[in-house]
Amino acid sequence: MTSEADRSELPKAYEPREVEPRWYAFWLEHGVFRASTDPADTRPVYVVAMPPPNVTGSLHMGHALGGTIQDVLVRHKRMQGRNVLWQPGIDHAGIATQTVVERQLRREGKTRHDLGRERFVERVWQWKEQSGGRIAQQMRVLGCSADWERSKFTMDPDLSRAVREAFVRLYEEGLIYRATRLINWCTECRTALSDLEVENETANGELYEFAYLVAGADASQGATELVVATTRPETMLGDTAVAVHPDDPRYKHLHGKTLRHPFVDREIPVITDPELVDMAFGTGAVKVTPAHDFSDFATGKRHKLREINILNLDGTLNAEAGPFQGMTVQEARRAVKRALEEKGLARGSKPHTLELPRCQRCNTVIEPMISTQWFVKMEPLARPALEAVRDGRTRIVPEEWVKTYEHWLTNIQDWCVSRQLWWGHQIPAYHCESCGEIHVSREAPQSCDECGSDRLRQDPDVLDTWFSSGLWPFSTLGWPDRTPELARFYPTSDMETGYDILFFWVARMMMMGLKFMGDVPFRRVLLHGLVVDETGDKMSKVKGNTIDPLDLIHGADFEAVVQKALPTAPIAEALAAFKKAYPSTAQMGKGFAPYGADALRFTLCSYSPQAKRIALSPGRIEGFRKFCNKIYNAIRFALPYVTNDASVTGEAPTGELSLLVNRWILSRLGAAVEASTRGIDNYRLDEGSSALYHFFWDELCDWYIEMAKLVFQSGSESERTELRRTLAHVLEASLRALHPYMPFITEELWKRRPPPAPPPTPAAPAPYRTATQARNTP
The missing domain is CATH 3.90.740.10 (Valyl/Leucyl/Isoleucyl-tRNA synthetase, editing domain)
Known part of the structure; x- marks a missing residue:
């Protein structure tokens, strides 16, 4: 990407399918997403731990919402000069993964018992290497800027060691015990x-x-x-x-x-x-x-x-x-x-x-069935987690969920952590077949401490997936070892996730973090709502109202969309159900256009993340695709004026401005940047994105650029020079402000900016303009 190529005339139309993969590869190549572990790097850190999606999963709208929100947060902080770690990973998803592989075996006329435990687990690992982790690749399509080089899998050897360590410590303190209790039993999954x-x-x-x-x-x-x-x-x-x-x-x-x-x-x-x-x-x-x-x-x-x-x-x-x-x-x-x-x-x-x-x-x-299982005593772990929220060490946003959190933790029951599966973290307990003694240890013992027998067998059960997930904020950083990464990146700054797993995951991370690290695992918990269809119904395969986010990004005809959403129904019936769920599709012809990741991201940001239900409208996505075109065309208009003047740098013009329209647009730019920053910091991305949308469309394009055309046609040379400098600065600052929300189009247009900062410097880590810098006020 040479300077000449970067500043060549823009194509007439913006094509996200051509632009987005190219820029994502560029960011990876230049290490833009990489967190620094250099001891000499004194920048303040900002850490987000990605909720690890299931290894069996494919991207759905809930993932797209969470991934977009987290990416806006980390890109914003990166541009503010923070040393950012967005820790990615994949969950082994015990029962879900075992079910997938057992389904494969049934098609072959086999069961896991035909293979035996060892060969079955080998088969699961083979499946994981061939098919697992698909969702991580899909999140890249969305633009997620995680530090992928640090990606973890909950069955990695170092994380498995952390799981054993946590189990043994809890057992040694009397917080894990084995008992016969009533539990939920699935007779199919056994x-x-x-x-x-x-x-x-x-x-x-x-x-x-x-x-x-x-x-x-x-x-x-x-x-x-x-x-x-x-x-x-x-x-x-x-x-x-x-x-x-x-x-x-x-x-x-x-x-x-x-x-x-x-x-x-x-x-x-x-x-x-x-x-x-x-x-x-x-x-x-x-x-x-x-x-x-x-x-x-x-x-x-x-x-x-x-x-x-x-x-x-x-x-x-x-x-x-x-x-x-x-x-x-x-x-x-x-x-x-x-x-x-x-x-x-x-x-x-x-x-x-x-x-x-x-x-x-x-x-x-x-x-419900009586069964002998392993349990964790929750009350001693819940008490500190409850106090950490009450005394403000961890803040839950929105605050309405604090009462729910408190209710769960004050009425908590002991946690059944054993599962009768073969795929997962096998419980580190060893039964002596001679005397019946049970030994819990980090490594397999050679003989029974009680009777000396070497006839020991490991407990066949595995741990509930949420046990290893509860260690996620620190096991991914090297715990139980005291690593430099653990010292630098723990605790997490923000934990952003769906409200539906506040208790099942967030509360357990709080308990585990306080127990093993002596500090809360995150400073803020940011909870988003459930993505539902346009009429407010929950998305499900039964209703035929699910949408694959990639179909919105790449485009798809409705027949292909509904074959995914309701595969067993006749096409006409599935189409009718789908269009009833999404009334705005009535004006879309035969399918979704390739809206691109930026349009989908900006749409998701335009909804309040704190709402309990987020009614997705394809019509709104189409509208924000037009916003992408608006941004693109504004830059196309400005390029001939701002790239042929050596005095135009993109920096704010200095000195007193003679044109009222320039002073006005700088004041409006400052207000928009301030509102966007406040929206991101306060977890109101809807307010931040709305401020930038209305500034760019209503004030910059509809008023300022129209006025600029008149000045370029009939203004004096000094007025045209002043306007070129102001226009270049406003567009450059706007691209920076929009970048966390719409990274691809802003990066594509950023490379066209005037000197002195030539490519390949990307927009992604460029300093975020403050409101004062945008206004050019002291």
Whole structure:
């Protein structure tokens, strides 16, 4: 890129498909995104840790929003002279990745058990090397200026070492323990799940009523039965009590009585529990199944009830279910209802709306199940994380989420961290097969400390993905070693992410950072909302209203778009659903034009990031593509005037300006730059981008450039010279101000600026103009 080529006449039209990949390669080649670890570099640091996307993932609108916001922040700080680290990486995504590879194996007629654990894990690594990390490449298309040379993978050896170290330290302090508890169980994935991996679906079901007969009851002495209501009749096979409210007069005569189970040989007690029972719901009597319901589990602990697990790991019923053994849950539900009717115990049903928990990965209905798992004690970790927000060491923006954060951390439950998977960080616990002792250690022990046996096997479970993610702000910097990077770049300045993982990820990073580093992991938490369709509905494959961000950047016809959004539906049906979700597409012909990354980025910035729902409008993207053209054409107009005068440098003109229009535009430029800076600093990119948009379009193009044309035509030489210098400065400062939002077009036009700063100096690290510098005021 020579000076002559850079200042040649601009093509008539701006073509983002030609410009964007060229400039991204240029930035990488010149190390523009690279953070400095040189001890002699005394610049203040600014650090953002990229939320690591799943290795299985592809770019979606949520990623595009978060990536754009973070990129605006880091580009802005880079231009302010900070030593910027935007730490990228990829998450191993335990269950998601294992599911993908198992799906491949099924197409080959195999299961992971056919391969065995070692060969299966090798197969996952092969898949990761061939197909994983696609999303990181897609984020480059968006313009994300992360320090890619420092990219980390949560299964890298150094991060795996950090995970083992954290687990062992927590165990040694008594904060990790092994216990038998009730957990979310997916019968398809065959693993425990965190609450985040469970999605609740509102469904239409029924509230089914049946009777338990009172043991030893005499009809002449009163009621001989107790009627209960349930949405899951099959779980009555694991009932170990029926609870009533102690103040309910209907059942006072049954306090202390027992009930006969109709299908298995046991009697169950009638207990009183004001915490579990709502007298106004159902019959006011609640069947208690401690092994298959979270509320019942807690009730069982209060009353020391027996916990009877009636399910196998595959979701079929086990021997505890008596005559229903071997049935699936749905088969058993129908069979139990039939059997109750045959025994004369059915008491009818009525429609009932319920929340149905489903596995996020496979959509299977989750079964609460008793299981032996590893847990982290959360209260001792949550307390410091709560105080760090309350005393201002970490600020949450917007502040409305502070109450949610406080509620979660003050009502926290111990965290089940073990998963019955093969892909992930295997728990560093070793079971002695001779004496049963469990050894937790950083490295595999050679023999049992208790009995001396060498018959040790590692715990087969792996850790919840969120465990390693919780270490992200410092494990990526070399912890547990005290590295120079850790000293320089911890804590993170800003953590920008979606509000939906405030508890599942942000809170856990807070706990882990305070525990292992003695300091908060970030100074600010910036939370953005959920990207929804133009009518406000959540994007989903079921509704057919998803949009691939790359289709907006590169262009795509609507048939191709909807084949991704609703692949199983007929094209006409999918198109109708899509256009209903995005009314502005009615004016777009057959598809999306290649809007380019800048138009998409500026659109995403134009929405308030703090809004809970961000309704994406393709029409707005098309509008900001026109804004790109406006910027391009303004520079095309100015180039002949500002590049043929050696006195024009792009710096602010000095001395008193004679033309009112020049003084006016400098004042408006200063106000726009000030508003943009304030918007970025206050996490209101919508306000910052809006200020620059209205300045450039309404004030610079519609007024100033039109006035400039008159001066160039009929003004004096001194007026034309003054105007050339002012115009060059205003355009140059505008490109700098716009660069964090629209990096590609501004870089393309920046290279055309007048001397003294010739290419290949890029715009990306160029100093950001302050409002005072833009106005040319002392």
